[in-house]
Amino acid sequence: MSTRRLSVVQWVGVVVAPLAWAAQHVVGYGVGEARCEVGGLHWGIGYDTWQLAIMSAAALLVLASEAAAIHVFLATRETNYGDGPPGAGRWGGATPYTRLHFFATAAMVANVLFFTVVLMDGLLSTFASLCAQS
Numbered sequence: 001m002s003t004r005r006l007s008v009v010q011w012v013g014v015v016v017a018p019l020a021w022a023a024q025h026v027v028g029y030g031v032g033e034a035r036c037e038v039g040g041l042h043w044g045i046g047y048d049t050w051q052l053a054i055m056s057a058a059a060l061l062v063l064a065s066e067a068a069a070i071h072v073f074l075a076t077r078e079t080n081y082g083d084g085p086p087g088a089g090r091w092g093g094a095t096p097y098t099r100l101h102f103f104a105t106a107a108m109v110a111n112v113l114f115f116t117v118v119l120m121d122g123l124l125s126t127f128a129s130l131c132a133q134s
Helices: 001-035 038-043 047-075 098-127
Strands: none
Touching: 001 038, 001 047, 001 098
16 A cells, blocks of 8 residues: 555544544534423424434444555554654655554553543433532
8 A cells, every 4th residue: 555545544534533532522412402492392402312313423433544544554564663764765765654653652541541431421411410409
């Protein structure tokens, strides 16, 4: 696979999971507001169903992000961090895979954490009491 394609896949592995969690959190909050406000009471919003559906969609995106990070990690596993810059005849003037490998490693760890946060956000929102006065 070319360095350019690996770079695009690497950014999918880094960026998709946090965006999926942020979207899940914002949309889930909006569903809760619509369910609890006076104007939304007549809509009959199935809050638990919406929260679980939003959580499932976000979890699938995080798993896809993890798959992208693992793909880049495996494609660049032969990386030698002591290779130095591409100049001076190394790598034939091409960019080495060290940056891709580093970000893929960080994304694999972060995506596991984001998957946990997505599950906690969705499940705890489902089982918590809703529309209670503080």
